[in-house]
Amino acid sequence: MPRSVIVCDALPPAPRPYSYAVKAGRFVFTAGMLGFERGGAIAGATRGHADAEAQTRQALYNIDSALRALGVPLANVAKVKGYLTDVRHFDGYNAAYRDVIPPPWPARITVGAGLVRDHAIVEIEAIASASAPPRHVRAAGLAQSRVPLSQGAEVSDVLFVSGQLSDDAKGELVGRGSMRAQAERALDNVGAILDAAGFGFADVIKITGIVPDWYGFAPYNELFMKYFTEPFPARATIQGALALEGALIEIEATAARGLRRTVESEVPGVGHFALKRRDDTVYVRDLPGALAPHSHAAQVGDLVYLAGEVGYDVSGRLVGPSDIRQQTRKTLENLRLCMEALGGGMDDIVKTNVTLTDDRLGPVFNEEYQAFFTPPYPARTTVIGGLAQDRMVIEIEAVAVLGASESAVAVVGAA
Structure with missing residues (x-):
């Protein structure tokens, strides 16, 4: 059946091209949720004070709202990733987390990152089972x-x-x-x-x-x-x-x-054997050789995890040094090459994780990003962080479920 959309009254319209959650196959993937209330106010009662506990609770409530719109309880969450603008917020984050999510807790990682919304100090994303804890x-x-x-x-x-x-x-x-x-x-x-x-x-x-x-x-x-x-x-x-x-x-x-299939370039990457070709790998002519020991994508069943792609061309040249428009376009083209190699397309992508080196790059990035997808968009998390190469300004990781372009259910906010 075609993709469907559920409007969640507890959440406002997303301010950028993403869905709050996407259910596809066995999983639900949420966007990175911030601690903003339905009317747009940041959680926390003290004016001028960023409250990690209040923002954490609200972000988790927003995740719960998106999941419940899909009929999925918070107990089904398997993985949580939290982003803090300062690790000094870690204790407050954990205190609120314990209040909202009962044990046994999901797998988890918490890292420091810059966030793109003013006054936001906590962002949280989740992966949940669509059917059972x-x-x-x-x-x-x-x-x-x-x-x-x-x-x-x-x-x-x-x-x-x-x-x-x-x-x-x-x-x-x-x-x-x-x-x-x-x-x-x-x-x-x-x-x-x-x-x-x-x-x-x-x-x-x-x-x-x-x-x-x-x-x-x-x-x-x-x-x-x-x-x-x-x-x-x-x-x-x-x-x-x-x-x-x-x-x-x-x-x-x-x-x-x-059984696993991977996607690699025809150009041997770091740690890859130049003359070895495997039946479990799809080799793509126009992808750049990997600059580290990894595949561009790995698939098991309908689930596909894509590496952090950047704006390199097949020759290993960074396209558009320090240019967010050119690098966004090339990065997404590389993701599209991976998806097509596995028999899918960009609308099978259900979640993206985007790292920008500067929050001022956001408007141009969003303009280019939305051109590669058909609404409703994937769930998405965007943070500010450092990248490995000089003059690189964007990296995009992605998760796809083959067939999601026809069967996924997306949660969006209500106007």
């Missing part, structure tokens, strides 16, 4: 988290792994000052959770790393190939503050059971 996973030998989260949450053979830091069984930081040591410990922790759920590194389809700076990026890439071999998962690495003092990286993962 997730199975919560705990790995023996890992530290009991001090914050409200499950180490992993599984829905229909898809496992969401909480962000993992370089901490030992006592919760103490391992490898202070060493990216290699911290990345190794964080990936070992990811591996322990995968194993506890009956998965392995070969089942991982998406890895996202958060780093406070880029100085350790090369050692991270080298170590990555200790854990992953071709076909690599899709991957993104974004700059952002971490809640634990001294932490150099936090890693979240998504894994899926089943």
Whole structure:
């Protein structure tokens, strides 16, 4: 059947081209929700004071409203990603989070990022099961988290792994000052959770790393190939503050059971064998070679995770250095090439995560972005953060469900 739209009276019209939530296949993906009330006022009673607890509660209420419009309870949430403009808001965020979401909690990651709305200091997105609560996973030998989260949450053979830091069984930081040591410990922790759920590194389809700076990026890439071999998962690495003092990286993962197909360039990328061609991979002539050991996209069943795409052309040249219009267009063209290689299209994309280097780039970005999709748009989160390459101004990650262009249900706000 064609895509349908549900109007949620509890939410205002979205101010930019996105839906508040999209239900497709086994999952519901929400947009990044802010702590704004129905009438547009920021949550919090004290004038001139940004209230992390109030904004967190309101953002979670907004997520709940979008889910309920689809008939999905908050108990079905499997994964939450929170963005804070300052890690000093972390305690208030956790206090409100505990009040709104009862245990057993979803898998979770919380990172520092700039937000695009004035006075917003908290933004939260969620992934929920469309049909039932997730199975919560705990790995023996890992530290009991001090914050409200499950180490992993599984829905229909898809496992969401909480962000993992370089901490030992006592919760103490391992490898202070060493990216290699911290990345190794964080990936070992990811591996322990995968194993506890009956998965392995070969089942991982998406890895996202958060780093406070880029100085350790090369050692991270080298170590990555200790854990992953071709076909690599899709991957993104974004700059952002971490809640634990001294932490150099936090890693979240998504894994899926089943036959996997990946998308790669015909141009060999970093860590890729130049002469090796695999039956489980679609090679695309016009995609750039990967600059790190990852695939452009990884598919299991109808679920597709796309890497953080940027504005590189097939020659490896950044299109439009510092030019948001050209880079947005090329980035979305690269995503479209990936989707077409898997037999889908841009309207099968149900969620995007966008990182801009400057909030003033938003208007031009939105103008270009909306031209690549047919309304109702995917759910979306847009934050401000650093990117890995000089003069790069945008990176877009995406999730797609093949067939969503015909069967998805989107939630939009009421005028």
